[in-house]
Structures are given as structure tokens and as C-alpha cells.
Amino acid sequence: xxxxxxxxxxxxxxxxxxxxxxxxxxxxxxxxxxxxxxxxxxxxxxxxxxxxxxxxxxxxxxxxxxxxxxxxxxxxxxxxxxxxxxxxxxxxxxxxxxxxxxxxxxxxxxxxxxxxxxxxxxxxxxxxxxxxxxxxxxxxxxxxxxxxxxxxxxxxxxxxxxxxxxxxxxxxxx
Amino acid sequence: xxxxxxxxxxxxxxxxxxxxxxxxxxxxxxxxxxxxxxxxxxxxxxxxxxxxxxxxxxxxxxxxxxxxxxxxxxxxxxxxxxxxxxxxxxxxxxxxxxxxxxxxxxxxxxxxxxxxxxxxxxxxxxxxxxxxxxxxxxxxxxxxxxxxxxxxxxxxxxxxxxxxxxxxxxxxxxxxxxxxxxxxxxxxxxxxxxxxxxxxxxxxxxxxxxxxxxxxxxxxxxxxxxxxxxxxxxxxxxxxxxxxxxxxxxxxxxxxxxxxxxxxxxxxxxxxxxxxxxxxxxxxxxxxxxxxxxxxxxxxxxxxxxxxxxxxxxxxxxxxxxxxxxxx
Numbered sequence: 001x002x003x004x005x006x007x008x009x010x011x012x013x014x015x016x017x018x019x020x021x022x023x024x025x026x027x028x029x030x031x032x033x034x035x036x037x038x039x040x041x042x043x044x045x046x047x048x049x050x051x052x053x054x055x056x057x058x059x060x061x062x063x064x065x066x067x068x069x070x071x072x073x074x075x076x077x078x079x080x081x082x083x084x085x086x087x088x089x090x091x092x093x094x095x096x097x098x099x100x101x102x103x104x105x106x107x108x109x110x111x112x113x114x115x116x117x118x119x120x121x122x123x124x125x126x127x128x129x130x131x132x133x134x135x136x137x138x139x140x141x142x143x144x145x146x147x148x149x150x151x152x153x154x155x156x157x158x159x160x161x162x163x164x165x166x167x168x169x170x171x172x173x174x
Numbered sequence: 175x176x177x178x179x180x181x182x183x184x185x186x187x188x189x190x191x192x193x194x195x196x197x198x199x200x201x202x203x204x205x206x207x208x209x210x211x212x213x214x215x216x217x218x219x220x221x222x223x224x225x226x227x228x229x230x231x232x233x234x235x236x237x238x239x240x241x242x243x244x245x246x247x248x249x250x251x252x253x254x255x256x257x258x259x260x261x262x263x264x265x266x267x268x269x270x271x272x273x274x275x276x277x278x279x280x281x282x283x284x285x286x287x288x289x290x291x292x293x294x295x296x297x298x299x300x301x302x303x304x305x306x307x308x309x310x311x312x313x314x315x316x317x318x319x320x321x322x323x324x325x326x327x328x329x330x331x332x333x334x335x336x337x338x339x340x341x342x343x344x345x346x347x348x349x350x351x352x353x354x355x356x357x358x359x360x361x362x363x364x365x366x367x368x369x370x371x372x373x374x375x376x377x378x379x380x381x382x383x384x385x386x387x388x389x390x391x392x393x394x395x396x397x398x399x400x401x402x403x404x405x406x407x408x409x410x411x412x413x414x415x416x417x418x419x420x421x422x423x424x425x426x427x428x429x430x431x432x433x434x435x436x437x438x439x440x441x442x443x444x445x446x447x448x449x450x451x452x453x454x455x456x457x458x459x460x461x462x463x464x465x466x467x468x469x470x471x472x473x474x475x476x477x478x479x480x481x482x483x484x485x486x487x488x489x490x491x492x493x494x495x496x497x498x499x500x501x502x
Contacts, residue, residue: 066384067303070269071377071424074387075365116365117422118463120429135429151428153272154224 041101041146041173042087048169050162054088079112080105082145091162095152099170102147110142126164129171139163146174208495209442209488211449214238218502219416219435226416226435228278230502235282235412237501238439249289255410256354258291263352263407266301266310267359267375273426274310275358275414279437283356283412284321297321300348302378304328324348331381339397343380345404355407357443361415361434361450363423363458367391368466368473370424371450372411372443373399373486390471396479399443399486411446413438420457432457444479444487445494451476452491 045052058068061083065073068084076084082103089097104110107130114131123135129143137159138151148170150163214237219226236248243251256262264283268274284297295318301307304314304325312323326346335344349355359375367374367390374391376398377383386394399405415438421430434453440446451473455465466472476489488494 069425070302070306070383071364071366071370071374071387073384117427117429120461123429137428151426153428 041085041148041170042099043166043169043173048166050092051166051169052090052093054090057085057087059083059085075116076102076104076113080109089150089166091152091156091166095154095156095159095162097150097152097163097166099150099166100148101170101174102149104145104147107142107144110145110147113147114140114142128164128167129174132167134160134164136160137163139167141167141171143171143174148174208493209440209445210242210495210497211438211440211442211445212238212242213415213436213438213449213496213498214241215415215434215436215498215500216502217435217500220433226276226278228281231276231278231416232282234437234501235279235286237499238412238437239286241497241499242439249286252286252290255356256287256290256292258293259296260292260353261296261298261351262287262292263348263355264297264299264358265349265355265375265379266299266307266312267378268301268303268306268310268312269360269362269424270306270309270426271311272428272431273360273362273417273419273424274306275360276416277311279412279414279416280312280358283358293319294321295319298324298348298352300324300326300329300346302326302346302383326379326381336401336403338400340393341386341397341401343382343398343401345401346379346381349379349407350403352407354409355404357408357411357413359411359413361413361418361438361453363419363421363430363454363466364471365423366471367395367475368469368471369447369451369454371413371438372446373475373479376404376408379404390474392475393478395475396481396484396486399479400484405486408443409441411438411440411443413446413450415450415453418454418457420454420461421463442487442494444476444489447473447479448476448489448491449494449496 042053042057060068062077062081065076082105084100084102086100089099120135123133126132126134129141132141137155140149150167152159214234216230216234219230239251243254245251264280266275280299287297288294304327307323307325315323326348329347331344331346332350335342357372357375359371361371364370366387373395415434415436417431418434419427419431438446479486480489
């Protein structure tokens with residue numbers, strides 16, 4: 001192999017190396033600040049005492065969020081929503097609830113949504129994530145870029161404790 | 175009902191006869207009249223259980239319709255809304271199992287329509303999404319000879335776009351298949367535009383509603399309702415106020431929901447939306463919340479819908495003949 005040929009090969013390798021390094025850099029840079037949706041933020045059936053998870057987990061991103069919250073999507077989009085994952089739950093075989101996990105671009109986005117809801121007379125702040133509020137039939141909390149809302153569809157004794165338990169289960173997976 | 179107590183704020187004599195067969199719209203020859211809006215509430219709607227009683231829901235519907243049309247029986251009003259041979263669509267506003275038109279209410283209207291001469295197979299209960307309908311408690315069906323329950327996501331949209339003002343859109347094929355549309359919204363706060371009821375429900379008959387939420391949906395809502403294929407078909411509104419939301423909407427939020435246990439009916443959608451906004455404002459004040467104006471979500475679309483260009487109805491309370499009644 002001639003010296004000239006070796007030099008050309010080295011140059012080619014260097015070029016390829018730079019190209020690969022450049023691509024890697026682009027991937028890293030593009031990933032900075034981009035919050036990925038948690039693949040599965042929902043505890044499995046039995047993971048939280050009394051709670052069974054529904055079969056389906058559905059996900060929506062900013063482009064089709066309106067299919068899930070018709071008319072309500074704009075508030076989330078303007079706050080920088082990346083997407084939402086939702087799943088149904090049932091407590092002790094009867095109390096039905098839906099858990100929504102919104103992923104925002106930033107923690108500020110989650111705070112914007114959280115702060116938009118005024119407290120009610122029967123609501124109270126609870127220790128969970130960065131901030132949380134327990135209402136009669138629902139619990140809402142935020143943690144970093146995540147905004148989680150669990151809503152029960154009927155009033156039931158001990159509901160608040162059950163909702164909080166599920167909320168803690170989700171919070172632990174974020 | 176003998177034990178009913180009626181609180182008639184302003185009685186309007188004479189039956190309102192709609193433009194059956196002529197596809198007339200509000201505002202054509204009605205500008206000088208007051209717009210009639212009827213609200214019926216039932217204090218015993220949720221007896222014995224926590225959910226609305228089906229029989230009482232039907233009674234509430236009949237009462238509202240007979241009051242609106244000054245009719246002697248529950249079928250007569252529907253004969254002024256539809257005529258045999260027409261395809262009638264019931265456009266729902268499905269927002270989950272807790273905030274959607276009541277199943278018993280929809281069933282009752284389907285029965286009254288059939289008693290008024292509409293074939294079961296010519297009645298289409300529909301909304302934008304099949305999943306939304308199912309979640310609201312309706313079983314999808316397209317069986318011939320029976321009432322159909324369909325979503326636009328499966329039936330599709332017209333190829334050719336239509337336009338009015340700020341709106342360019344493609345209409346749901348179910349809409350264009352119908353001769354008459356009964357608008358069936360639910361009462362709720364909306365975090366962008368304050369309150370939505372009748373007019374915004376037409377966002378569910380088009381393919382691109384997500385593009386029309388800027389500027390508090392103004393002038394999109396008014397412009398959309400001006401599109402002839404929509405305006406000519408929307409013959410009557412039966413608004414479900416049994417469960418409503420005064421904050422955090424349009425989704426169901428139990429912490430901000432209350433049982434109004436009523437129906438609101440009428441032809442003038444702007445008037446219905448105006449009265450609906452007042453009801454939500456009243457509830458917000460009762461709960462110690464600021465007004466929708468203070469919150470930064472005033473209902474600017476109402477004035478646009480009522481303006482000289484659109485003339486979709488009136489947003490002037492002085493020009494609304496509101497009849498409120500209680501049964502039970």
C-alpha cells in the first residue's frame with residue numbers, strides 16, 4: 001500500500017469520524033430540554049392496594065390532544081404540553097377513576113396548569129410531588145414537568161385516601 | 175304535573191312555529207321579535223338515586239317542549255320541528271361519561287321524533303368521535319331501520335371545503351346527510367372562552383376544530399355557524415343542564431361540577447348561550463370566584479354572533495323572553 005493511499009484513507013476516516021461525531025452531537029443537543037413522555041407511568045393492578053388498572057393506556061400528543069380533551073387542549077398547548085397518557089382504574093372493584101399524566105416541556109408549564117385551578121371549600125393541599133391538592137373526588141399534583149390528575153366518577157367513603165394512594169403510586173414512577 | 179310551581183318571568187303568547195321544510199334560520203324575519211328561551215328544572219330529578227331518573231328526564235323534556243311551543247301534548251312540538259321523511263341528526267356534545275347529554279334524554283327525543291313521524295332509521299345520534307359517544311354511554315350502531323349512533327371519525331368528511339369569513343373547513347358527512355339538526359350541548363365553563371353551550375357545539379361537525387380556538391374562538395364560532403349547510407339545518411337546541419361545570423372546563427371536573435338539574439330549549443342559539451353564561455356566572459359568584467370577564471375569558475363571541483353581519487340571534491337580555499319553570 002502506498003503512502004499516498006494510506007494518507008487518503010486516514011483523511012477519509014477522519015472525515016467519517018467528524019461526521020459521526022457531528023451526528024452524535026446533534027442528537028445530544030436536540031435532546032436537551034426535550035422532555036420525553038414516561039413510557040408507562042401507571043402502576044399495574046395490585047401495585048397500589050385496592051387499585052386495578054384498566055386494560056388500555058392511551059396517549060395523545062400536542063397535535064391530537066383535542067381528541068381527548070375537546071376544547072380544553074388549548075390551555076395545555078399554550079403551556080407547552082408534550083403529550084398525555086391516560087388510563088382507567090377501579091378501586092376495590094367498584095369506584096372508577098381516570099388517571100391523566102401530562103408531560104409538559106418544562107416544570108413551569110406544569111405549574112401554570114396546576115395554578116390555574118382555584119381551590120374549593122373542601123379542597124386541601126397535600127404533600128406530594130412539588131405541589132398537590134386533594135379535592136372531594138379528585139387529586140391533582142405536579143412533579144417537575146409532569147402534571148397528574150386523577151378523577152373519580154362518584155363520591156365514596158374513604159375516597160380521598162384511595163386517590164392519594166394511587167397518586168403516590170404514580171408519583172413514584174415519574 | 176299538578177304539583178309544579180311555575181315561575182314565568184315573561185310569558186310570550188302564541189306558539190312559535192319553526193320554518194319546517196323551508197330551512198329558515200333565526201334572524202330571517204324574526205329580528206323584531208323577542209327570542210324565547212325555556213328552562214325547566216326538576217328538584218326531584220335525582221330521586222331515588224344519585225343519577226337523574228329516566229322518567230323524570232322525559233317529563234322535563236316534555237314540559238320544556240310543550241311550554242316552548244304552547245302545545246297540549248308532548249308530540250305536537252316535534253311536529254313543528256321536523257316532518258316525516260326528513261333525516262334528523264341529534265348532534266351531541268360528548269365530554270365523557272359525566273358531562274355528556276343524558277342517555278335518557280336522547281332516548282326520549284328519539285321516541286318523540288318517531289311519534290312525530292320520523293322513521294327510526296332516519297334518526298342519527300352522532301358526535302365527532304365514536305369513542306366519545308361510547309364513553310358517554312351510547313352503543314355505536316348503524317343497523318338499517320334502527321336509530322343510528324355514529325361518529326364522524328368513521329363516517330368521514332366532505333371532500334370539498336366550505337368557507338365563511340375566518341372559517342374554511344370540511345363538513346362532516348353525517349351533517350350533510352341530515353335535513354334537520356337538533357343541537358344537544360351541555361352546560362360548561364370553558365377555559366378559553368368562558369362558557370360554551372349551543373353555538374360552539376358546531377365545532378364538532380367539522381374536520382379542523384383545533385384551528386379555531388385562537389382569539390377566544392372569535393369570530394370563528396360566529397362565522398362557523400353562518401355556513402349555510404350548518405345554519406339551515408340547526409332547527410332547535412335542547413341543552414342539557416342536569417350536570418354542569420362552572421370552572422376548569424370544558425372537561426368534567428367533579429370539584430367544579432354542580433347539579434343544575436335542568437334543560438334549556440329554544441331556537442335562538444345566541445340567546446341560549448347568553449342565558450347559559452348567566453347561569454355559570456351566577457354559580458361562580460355563589461362559589462366566590464371572579465367573573466369570567468375578570469378571569470380574562472369574556473364571551474366575546476356572543477356579540478359577534480349577534481352583530482349586524484351575522485344576525486345569528488340576540489345577546490341582549492332585554493330581547494330574550496326567558497321562561498323558567500320548576501317541576502317536582
